[in-house]
Amino acid sequence: MQSSSPPATSLEACPLCNSGGAVEVLDFARVPVFANVLFDTQSDALAAPHGRMDLVVCTCCGIIYNRSVDSTLLAYSPAYENSLHHSAVFEEFATGVAERLVSTYGLASRDVVEIGPGNGDFLTMMVNAGVARGIGYDPSHNPDTAVLTDGVMIHAELYPDTLPVGAGAVTSRHVLEHLDSPAVLLEVIRSSLTDDDDAVVYLEVPDATYMIESVALWDVIYEHLTYTREATLNWACERAGLTVVASGRAFGGQYLWNESKAGTPKHDLEPPDPSPFVAASVEFGAVVEKMISDWSSKLEELSDDGAVAVWGAGSKGTSFLSMVPAAATVDSVVDVNPGKKGRFVPGSGHEICAPGDLADRDIAHVVVMNPIYRDEIAAELAGLGMTPGVHSM
Numbered sequence: 278m279q280s281s282s283p284p285a286t287s288l289e290a291c292p293l294c295n296s297g298g299a300v301e302v303l304d305f306a307r308v309p310v311f312a313n314v315l316f317d318t319q320s321d322a323l324a325a326p327h328g329r330m331d332l333v334v335c336t337c338c339g340i341i342y343n344r345s346v347d348s349t350l351l352a353y354s355p356a357y358e359n360s361l362h363h364s365a366v367f368e369e370f371a372t373g374v375a376e377r378l379v380s381t382y383g384l385a386s387r388d389v390v391e392i393g394p395g396n397g398d399f400l401t402m403m404v405n406a407g408v409a410r411g412i413g414y415d416p417s418h419n420p421d422t423a424v425l426t427d428g429v430m431i432h433a434e435l436y437p438d439t440l441p442v443g444a445g446a447v448t449s450r451h452v453l454e455h456l457d458s459p460a461v462l463l464e465v466i467r468s469s470l471t472d473d474d475d476a477v478v479y480l481e482v483p484d485a486t487y488m489i490e491s492v493a494l495w496d497v498i499y500e501h502l503t504y505t506r507e508a509t510l511n512w513a514c515e516r517a518g519l520t521v522v523a524s525g526r527a528f529g530g531q532y533l534w535n536e537s538k539a540g541t542p543k544h545d546l547e548p549p550d551p552s553p554f555v556a557a558s559v560e561f562g563a564v565v566e567k568m569i570s571d572w573s574s575k576l577e578e579l580s581d582d583g584a585v586a587v588w589g590a591g592s593k594g595t596s597f598l599s600m601v602p603a604a605a606t607v608d609s610v611v612d613v614n615p616g617k618k619g620r621f622v623p624g625s626g627h628e629i630c631a632p633g634d635l636a637d638r639d640i641a642h643v644v645v646m647n648p649i650y651r652d653e654i655a656a657e658l659a660g661l662g663m664t665p666g667v668h669s670m
């Protein structure tokens with residue numbers, strides 16, 4: 278399974294500042310390209326597209342990027358589904374953002390434009406918060422299957438050269454990190470605004486500082502080509518001529534956002550000193566390497582004692598099964614979502630079973646992917662008459 282590697286390609290320069298200086302953070306030879314996509318057959322799961330995760334940190338601007346990414350593997354299509362809007366906590370957070378933007382920037386009865394709106398959840402929230410129309414641009418949009426709220430329209434095309442007349446805001450959430458050239462999108466946004474435009478630009482991305490400080494390895498996915506911290510994002514916006522009026526972290530620190538207005542491009546603006554962040558990123562890489570090696574030893578020990586089940590077949594589970602060398606010893610992968618039962622994990626090829634299936638399998642140990650659910654899972658196992666060792670990440 279680990280034998281074939283994708284063709285070796287390497288970015289010569291930082292995708293944000295174009296500098297050639299970068300130091301290694303972590304390197305996984307083979308990870309699934311889409312960690313959230315499950316397969317109907319084991320052969321398809323084993324043959325799922327893989328790529329190299331070769332993260333480095335730029336010593337000039339401090340962005341983390343996958344130096345060996347093959348962006349041709351990331352051909353987004355209408356089949357691609359990456360909505361985060363399935364969790365109540367996330368919904369509440371995004372609704373709060375929509376309401377705050379409408380009240381802070383007087384967007385009631387104006388139009389807003391979103392770049393990469395997916396299925397339009399955030400535009401719906403903006404309409405519910407009082408804007409006249411929510412207009413999205415997304416090449417992956419499928420008009421045949423989308424069900425949109427009144428007032429929301431999505432064009433299956435790239436963002437236009439000029440902002441639609443009268444729009445009061447341009448928003449782009451969780452898009453920049455998917456692009457091989459994030460600076461280009463910032464320039465495109467700026468060039469769509471007139472010099473005296475009153476529109477606000479709202480950007481939101483995962484926060485690289487959170488990933489480093491929390492050692493959130495399982496949130497590192499191939500689909501994310503870059504990881505940005507607040508100072509670097511703000512600098513990139515200013516350089517592109519977007520004057521930052523506010524920025525911060527949100528959603529338990531996991532996300533980073535900023536708000537900006539049309540300004541003058543500052544092509545020669547020096548990036549903020551990345552040295553402390555570069556050092557922290559390298560340390561993160563070392564911690565991750567030890568974590569992987571410790572988990573591999575632990576899985577070997579546990580499987581010597583009896584069959585091991587991994588509980589959770591989301592992107593955390595997929596990453597764990599593809600990054601930890603001894604994951605091949607895992608007997609079962611279980612998920613409470615009935616829609617996942619009988620489907621297969623990309624890369625490792627494990628078939629997903631339901632909790633009830635474990636009782637027949639003589640499972641000695643369960644490794645829980647999301648520690649939040651540990652107690653709930655232990656109770657469920659007890660209800661099945663099982664008393665395996667329960668271990669969480």
Ligand SMILES: [Zn+2]
Nearest residue numbers: 291294335338
């Ligand atoms: Zn750079």
